[in-house]
Each structure stands twice: as C-alpha cells, then as structure tokens.
Amino acid sequence: MSTAEKRPITIALAGNANVGKSVIFNYFTGLHQHIGNWPGKTVEKAEGKLHFKGHVMDVLDLPGIYSLSAFSIEERISREYIAIQRPDIVINIVDASVLERNLFFTIQLLELEAPMIMALNQMDLAKGKGITINIPQLQKSLGIPIIPTIATRGVGLGKLLDKAVKIAKGMKLKSTNMRYGREIEEKISKVTKLVEKIPVEYPPRWVAIKLLEGDEEIRKIVGRIDQKIVSSAERHARDLERIHGEPCSTIITSERYNVANKIARGSQRITPPRGPSLTERLDAVTTHPVMGYPILIGIMLLILFTVFTVGGYLSGFFEDVMGPIQGAFGGELGELIGEGVFGGLIAGIAIVLPFILPFYLILTLLEDSGYLPRAAFMTDNFMHRVGIHGKAFIPFILGYGCNVPACLGCRIMETERERTIATFVVTLVPCAAVTVVVLGLVGAFVGIHWALALYLLNLVIIFILGRVAFKVLPGEPMGLIMEMPPYRKPHVRSVLKETWMRVKDFVYIAFPLIIIGSVVLTGLKVGGLLEPIGDTLSPVTVGWLGLPAITGVLLIFGILRKELTLVMLATLMGTANFATVLTPTQMIVFAIVVMYYIPCIATIAALVKELGWKKAAYITVFEIAFALLLGGIAFRLLTLA
Amino acid sequence: MITESTEEYLEAIYYLYERGKTATTTSVAKELKVAPASATQMLKKLAKQGYLKYVPYRGVTLTPKGEKIGKKVLRKHRVMEKFLSTLGLPKSRIHKDACALEHHIPDDLERAIYQRFEGERLRPPGAPSNVVPLTGLLDGQKGIVSFIGGGRATSQRLADLGLTPRTEITVVKSALFHGPLMVSVRGTTLAIGRGIAAKVFVGVK
Numbered sequence: 001m002s003t004a005e006k007r008p009i010t011i012a013l014a015g016n017a018n019v020g021k022s023v024i025f026n027y028f029t030g031l032h033q034h035i036g037n038w039p040g041k042t043v044e045k046a047e048g049k050l051h052f053k054g055h056v057m058d059v060l061d062l063p064g065i066y067s068l069s070a071f072s073i074e075e076r077i078s079r080e081y082i083a084i085q086r087p088d089i090v091i092n093i094v095d096a097s098v099l100e101r102n103l104f105f106t107i108q109l110l111e112l113e114a115p116m117i118m119a120l121n122q123m124d125l126a127k128g129k130g131i132t133i134n135i136p137q138l139q140k141s142l143g144i145p146i147i148p149t150i151a152t153r154g155v156g157l158g159k160l161l162d163k164a165v166k167i168a169k170g171m172k173l174k175s176t177n178m179r180y181g182r183e184i185e186e187k188i189s190k191v192t193k194l195v196e197k198i199p200v201e202y203p204p205r206w207v208a209i210k211l212l213e214g215d216e217e218i219r220k221i222v223g224r225i226d227q228k229i230v231s232s233a234e235r236h237a238r239d240l241e242r243i244h245g246e247p248c249s250t251i252i253t254s255e256r257y258n259v260a261n262k263i264a265r266g267s268q269r270i271t272p273p274r275g276p277s278l279t280e281r282l283d284a285v286t287t288h289p290v291m292g293y294p295i296l297i298g299i300m301l302l303i304l305f306t307v308f309t310v311g312g313y314l315s316g317f318f319e320d321v322m323g324p325i326q327g328a329f330g331g332e333l334g335e336l337i338g339e340g341v342f343g344g345l346i347a348g349i350a351i352v353l354p355f356i357l358p359f360y361l362i363l364t365l366l367e368d369s370g371y372l373p374r375a376a377f378m379t380d381n382f383m384h385r386v387g388i389h390g391k392a393f394i395p396f397i398l399g400y401g402c403n404v405p406a407c408l409g410c411r412i413m414e415t416e417r418e419r420t421i422a423t424f425v426v427t428l429v430p431c432a433a434v435t436v437v438v439l440g441l442v443g444a445f446v447g448i449h450w451a452l453a454l455y456l457l458n459l460v461i462i463f464i465l466g467r468v469a470f471k472v473l474p475g476e477p478m479g480l481i482m483e484m485p486p487y488r489k490p491h492v493r494s495v496l497k498e499t500w501m502r503v504k505d506f507v508y509i510a511f512p513l514i515i516i517g518s519v520v521l522t523g524l525k526v527g528g529l530l531e532p533i534g535d536t537l538s539p540v541t542v543g544w545l546g547l548p549a550i551t552g553v554l555l556i557f558g559i560l561r562k563e564l565t566l567v568m569l570a571t572l573m574g575t576a577n578f579a580t581v582l583t584p585t586q587m588i589v590f591a592i593v594v595m596y597y598i599p600c601i602a603t604i605a606a607l608v609k610e611l612g613w614k615k616a617a618y619i620t621v622f623e624i625a626f627a628l629l630l631g632g633i634a635f636r637l638l639t640l641a
Numbered sequence: 642m643i644t645e646s647t648e649e650y651l652e653a654i655y656y657l658y659e660r661g662k663t664a665t666t667t668s669v670a671k672e673l674k675v676a677p678a679s680a681t682q683m684l685k686k687l688a689k690q691g692y693l694k695y696v697p698y699r700g701v702t703l704t705p706k707g708e709k710i711g712k713k714v715l716r717k718h719r720v721m722e723k724f725l726s727t728l729g730l731p732k733s734r735i736h737k738d739a740c741a742l743e744h745h746i747p748d749d750l751e752r753a754i755y756q757r758f759e760g761e762r763l764r765p766p767g768a769p770s771n772v773v774p775l776t777g778l779l780d781g782q783k784g785i786v787s788f789i790g791g792g793r794a795t796s797q798r799l800a801d802l803g804l805t806p807r808t809e810i811t812v813v814k815s816a817l818f819h820g821p822l823m824v825s826v827r828g829t830t831l832a833i834g835r836g837i838a839a840k841v842f843v844g845v846k
C-alpha cells in the first residue's frame with residue numbers, strides 16, 4: 001500500500017431529519033464516535049471512525065436538514081462542508097417512504113457536484129405504505145448509484161460501504177444531467193459563464209443558481225470579487241420573476257420540486273394499503289382534542305416520576321458509596337482535596353448524573369418513537385405565550401425537576417434564536433432544589449399559600465421575561481414548522497448509544513466546572529475568607545435585601561447546589577427552626593433570591609455547552625441582577641405592608 | 642313573524658347607516674328600487690312597529706331592535722354572496738340569489754358558512770376570491786397552495802418542505818385552543834403554527 005492510500009477516506013452522511021441517518025451513523029461507527037460542536041457554532045457535530053475491509057474511514061454525520069439555503073446555520077454548515085472540505089464521498093440517506101420530498105434535497109446535493117451515492121433507506125416502511133420503487137429507473141434518472149437499505153436491521157449497509165469505498169478510490173461516476181426548465185436553464189448558464197471567470201470555492205453552476213435565488217451569503221462572497229456579477233444575476237432573476245410572477249427563489253424551489261415529483265412518479269408505484277396505518281390510528285388518539293391532553297399529562301408525569309425515582313435511587317446509592325471518601329482527608333490541604341475535589345466529583349456523580357442519565361434515555365426514546373412532535377403540536381399555543389414554540393414544552397416541564405437536562409433538551413429547537421429563548425426561559429423554572437428551599441423555608445414557616453404565591457409569581461415572570469426575550473433577540477421569529485414523522489418502534493441500540501454519547505459529552509464539559517467551582521469554594525472556606533466575603537456583600541444582603549449578613553455566604557454556596565443554601569443555613573445558625581433566626585419577610589425575600597439568582601454551576605455548564613460562553617455569561621449576570629432587584633423590591637413592599 | 646319586506650327595508654337602512662349616509666325616504670326608495678310613495682308608507686309602518694324612528698322629510702334612524710335585524714340580514718347577505726361566488730356563479734346571479742337567500746338561511750347555518758371563510762379578511766387585495774388562508778379550511782379539506790406571505794426565511798422553509806405554488810395540501814386536523822395545524826403535503830405530514838398558516842393562501846375548489 002502506498003502512503004497516499006493510507007489517508008482515511010472521508011464520508012459525509014447527508015439527508016433529511018427522520019430518515020434513519022443516526023442509525024446508519026451508529027451502525028458504521030459504533031462507540032468510536034465523538035459528538036462535539038462545529039467550531040464557533042452551537043450546532044452538534046458527530047464524527048466517528050470506521051475500519052472496513054482494511055480501509056480506515058472518517059464518518060461525519062451532517063445535521064438533518066431539508067434544504068441548502070442560507071437561512072439556517074445547519075444548512076450553511078452542511079453546504080460549506082460538502083463544497084469546501086470536499087469529503088471523498090457523500091452518502092445521501094433517503095427515506096424511501098417519502099421519496100419526493102427527499103429527492104428535493106438530493107437534487108440540491110447534486111447541484112453541489114460532490115461524489116455521491118444514495119442509501120435508499122426505510123425500504124420496510126415504504127413497503128408498509130404500499131410503495132414499490134424501481135431502483136434501476138431511479139438510478140438512471142439521478143445518475144448516481146443507489147443501494148436499498150433497512151438500517152434498523154443492518155440490511156444493505158455492507159454493500160453501501162463497498163460502493164462508497166469504490167467511488168472514494170476513484171471509480172468514475174457518470175456526470176449527472178439533472179436539468180431544470182428551459183428558461184431557467186438559460187439564465188443559469190448565462191450566470192454560470194460569468195461565475196466561471198472568478199475564483200470561488202463553490203461549483204460555478206451552484207453559485208449561479210444561488211445568485212439567482214438571491215442567497216445572501218453567496219451574494220456577499222461573489223460581491224467581494226465582482227459586484228457586477230451579482231447585479232447581472234439580479235437582472236436575470238427579475239426577468240424570471242416577470243415571466244412567472246413569483247419571487248425567483250420560489251421559482252427555483254418549485255422547479256426542483258417539479259423535477260423531484262417527475263422522478264418520483266416515474267420510479268415508484270403506490271398501492272395504498274387498506275385501512276388506516278398504525279400512525280393514523282395512534283394519531284387519532286394521541287393528538288385527539290380531548291383524549292390527547294390527558295395522555296400528554298400522563299406521559300409527562302411518568303417522565304418526571306421515572307427521572308426522579310430512578311435519579312433519586314441512583315443518587316442515594318452513589319452518595320452512600322462515595323460520601324465517606326470526602327471526609328477521609330485530614331488537614332487543610334486534605335480538606336481542599338476531600339471537600340473540594342471529591343465533593344465536587346461526588347456532586348457531579350451523585351447529584352447531576354443520576355438525573356441526566358434517565359432523562360436523556362427518555363428524551364431519546366420519545367424523539368425516536370415520534371411522540372415528541374405530537375407533544376409539540378398539542379402545546380404549541382401555550383408555549384407561544386412565553387415566546388417559544390411547542391417543541392420547548394418537554395424541556396420546560398423537565399425544568400421543574402432539574403434545569404440541567406432541561407437546558408440540554410433545548411437543543412431540539414431548530415434555530416439559534418429559538419434555542420436561546422427556550423434555554424433562557426427554562427433556567428427560570430424553579431427546579432427541585434429550589435422547591436426544597438421554597439417549601440422548606442417559606443412553605444413551612446410562613447405558610448403554604450405564600451409558597452404557592454411565589455410559584456405563581458414565577459409563572460408570571462417567566463411569561464414576561466419570555467416575551468421580552470422574544471422581542472429583544474435579533475432575527476426573524478420562527479413559528480412552528482415541523483415534520484410529523486410516523487410513529488415507529490424505537491431502535492433500542494441507537495437509543496442506548498445516543499444516550500451514552502450525550503452523557504459522556506456532558507460529563508466532559510460539566511465535571512471540570514463543577515469540580516473547579518467546588519475547589520474554589522472550599523478554598524475560600526479553608527482560607528477563612530467566608531466571613532470577610534459575607535461582610536463585603538453585606539451592603540447588598542443587609543442594606544438592599546434586609547437579610548442577615550450570613551446569607552451572603554449561603555448564596556455563594558448556593559451556586560454549587562441551590563438546596564445547600566438551606567442546609568448550610570441550618571448548620572451555620574445551629575438550628576433547623578428557621579423562625580427563630582429569620583423573619584417571615586426575610587424568608588420570602590431569601591427564597592425569591594434563591595429562586596432566580598443564578599443558574600447553579602451545573603446549569604451554567606449546560607448553558608455553556610448549548611449556547612456558548614458569551615450567552616451563558618449574559619444569562620448568569622442577568623439573573624443575578626434580576627434576583628437582587630426582585631428581592632429588594634419584595635423586601636420593600638413586604639415591610640411596607 | 643318578521644316579513645321579508647321588513648327585513649329588506651331594515652337591511653337597506655342599516656346599509657346606508659353603515660356607509661355614513663342619512664337614510665331618507667328618497668335614498669331608501671332608491672336603494673330598494675321602489676317608488677318613494679310606497680317607501681314612505683312602509684317606513685311609517687315600521688316606525689309604528691318600533692323598528693325605527695321616522696321624521697317626515699328628515700330621515701329615519703333605526704331603534705336597537707331594528708338595527709339588530711338590519712345588521713343580521715346584511716351580514717347574511719354578504720356571507721351568501723361570498724358563498725355563491727365560490728360556487729363559480731356569474732356575478733349577475735350572485736346578488737339576486739343572495740337577496741333571496743338572506744331571508745331564509747337559519748342563523749346557525751350562516752355562522753357555519755361564515756366560519757368557513759374565517760380569516761377571509763386577511764386575504765390581500767386582488768387575490769381571487771376562492772383563495773383563503775390555510776386557517777380557513779376545515780379539517781379534512783383540501784386546497785391548492787396559491788402563495789405564501791410572511792418573512793423570507795419562513796416562506797423559504799415552507800417551500801423547502803414542499804409547500805410550493807400549485808401544490809395540493811390537506812388540513813388533517815387543527816389543535817385545540819387556536820393551536821397549530823396538522824397538514825399533509827407531498828406524502829408527508831407537517832405541523833404548522835397558526836400564525837404561519839394564516840399566511841399560507843390556498844385556492845379551494
């Protein structure tokens with residue numbers, strides 16, 4: 001083997017969402033995969049390694065998308081990667097049961113002129129819908145090799161790889177002769193001739209099409225080199241608009257769909273099965289205007305219950321096992337190691353992890369089975385009032401358990417804007433630890449109606465701040481537009497693998513932060529700095545909030561775990577009868593501050609992972625300021641009364 | 642029992658009132674294409690029955706009782722016109738038939754037809770009258786995508802998912818409480834928020 005041949009073959013998996021892409025990715029790469037973010041972006045990037053018949057391959061799973069426009073980051077990332085990084089081969093994964101819509105995307109990939117083969121996946125689903133596909137015919141129309149597959153059962157995947165290797169190793173592909181309507185083609189070739197004269201990284205014909213479509217990014221790129229080409233393309237686009245009476249981007253999108261429709265009709269035969277499908281029957285119940293809601297509530301309760309019983313059990317178990325280690329170190333340095341490092345580690349393993357694990361498992365299951373979009377469908381209207389759409393419902397509800405999985409769950413939102421709003425809103429939801437403080441302090445010593453009032457106030461605040469974020473954040477607000485994939489039996493292996501990958505990924509990001517936070521706090525304690533800090537903070541705690549000076553220290557510890565504020569209050573005051581140390585007003589003010597003041601360190605870690613450092617910092621700072629403001633106002637109002 | 646001609650008169654007076662015109666014997670007679678003398682007589686009769694106040698040579702104003710009827714009949718007339726126009730009847734017949742139907746259509750049937758055209762007012766000027774927003778379709782009803790309003794990103798996204806002009810789309814169901822619509826297009830099922838759906842205009846047969 002020559003050295004050149006030892007370079008790994010790069011494969012990119014591209015396709016719509018819900019076509020079984022991740023099943024194929026998992027099948028190829030097993031546990032040799034890494035889920036991270038695209039550089040500088042908060043879009044997930046899944047890569048993996050594969051050894052196949054003596055070849056080493058790097059497999060990249062591109063985001064599940066429907067188009068290659070410049071409107072979403074996922075789409076921009078995908079087209080940049082395919083056109084500029086130039087993988088050796090692109091495998092277009094296609095859902096055979098929804099051929100036309102999938103071919104629309106295939107046609108766009110063909111425009112990018114990358115070496116490509118197609119995995120015609122979910123052949124079993126297609127068969128169930130009474131669809132038979134004439135593969136040689138489809139192959140002829142598209143001009144690329146097509147391998148029929150059923151990824152969930154591993155059917156056809158070996159063949160797919162064989163083909164991929166052959167093409168990556170230089171097997172010639174017939175150039176496709178995918179062409180659009182005559183007048184559109186005329187314009188495309190005119191603009192292509194202009195683009196061919198300038199150096200661009202993208203294929204000239206593709207650039208020409210994008211210029212005609214008015215693609216902002218490509219216009220900028222070409223405009224930097226030669227503004228005249230951009231304006232010439234604009235003129236041609238206007239010509240087309242005059243003929244068709246529609247915006248040029250719509251004309252071209254329609255034209256692609258026309259081609260997709262023609263190819264699909266020419267190569268498939270549909271004999272619809274008699275009687276409603278499983279999905280139709282399930283949908284009749286799960287999205288039923290009356291029955292749907294009790295089912296939704298039932299499922300939510302089941303999730304909360306499962307996450308917290310399983311989590312609680314695991315949490316207790318780990319704490320029993322690992323707790324003793326914490327105290328096993330003597331001396332100041334020992335305390336730093338014991339309480340700081342191991343305390344942090346234990347907090348991570350015993351408190352965060354047990355809840356994350358079942359949550360991820362359930363979320364992946366719900367996603368895989370197809371229920372998630374139904375839940376979003378049912379709740380879209382409620383969530384709209386908070387400035388987010390139905391998809392954020394499940395993370396929102398889970399926020400009442402723990403903000404960490406809730407933040408991570410917000411990744412199902414499609415645009416960055418929607419993800420930011422949802423994540424922000426979710427951090428305002430009082431988690432179980434906050435509930436401990438609110439019920440244990442206000443509920444027990446001031447009265448349960450006060451505790452309930454705080455929760456009501458919380459809902460009002462979520463509503464207001466959600467609306468504000470919706471108004472303030474830049475970008476076009478994107479309402480709900482979502483595919484409702486058919487229900488299906490979750491693929492156990494994929495679900496488990498995906499859960500494992502996500503947990504691993506979270507541990508890498510969150511644990512260092514938790515441990516560092518813990519060490520710093522223990523360091524402050526060992527160094528005897530807690531009291532001075534409490535004193536320094538007293539203008540705020542005593543002056544503004546009307547709380548005892550000691551609460552400053554408590555609030556700092558609360559960053560680690562919010563329920564610690566209550567636990568430490570008892571320790572520091574030497575009593576669990578808080579009525580003797582705090583007035584009712586102080587309790588309410590304290591609970592309010594704890595409720596809002598900062599996402600705990602693990603939540604901050606989740607924020608960093610999902611939104612990046614900058615936004616995580618903004619949210620953290622905002623929430624501290626907001627909590628202090630609200631606490632101060634509450635203090636003044638309550639003392640007035 | 643209110644007679645047809647009572648309804649006709651009250652409708653005409655309400656119509657004039659709606660346009661900010663004073664209803665006089667002359668204008669009412671002109672509106673109803675009757676002789677001023679018979680209009681005078683009828684108005685006097687209606688005034689006696691408490692539907693309107695009539696001041697000779699000055700004009701008439703509807704009492705609340707009369708206004709209620711006039712308004713309802715006029716609305717029925719408009720709804721029927723809209724309904725008839727979607728059937729593709731010639732313009733000349735539409736007005737005449739609506740005039741006849743407005744007196745006979747039960748209130749609840751009128752409401753049902755009105756619901757069907759809900760959001761009709763959202764239709765941009767100049768669009769053909771059988772084009773309605775997606776939100777105006779009933780569950781199970783089909784339409785042909787005519788055009789999509791709203792922001793560029795949203796309309797591109799809808800087009801990418803298959804909602805291009807001249808595509809057939811079916812409303813499968815809509816969620817409660819003004820929630821999103823479930824639609825089926827090109828062999829797939831999509832959920833579309835109501836705000837967006839109101840900007841998708843479809844032609845109905």
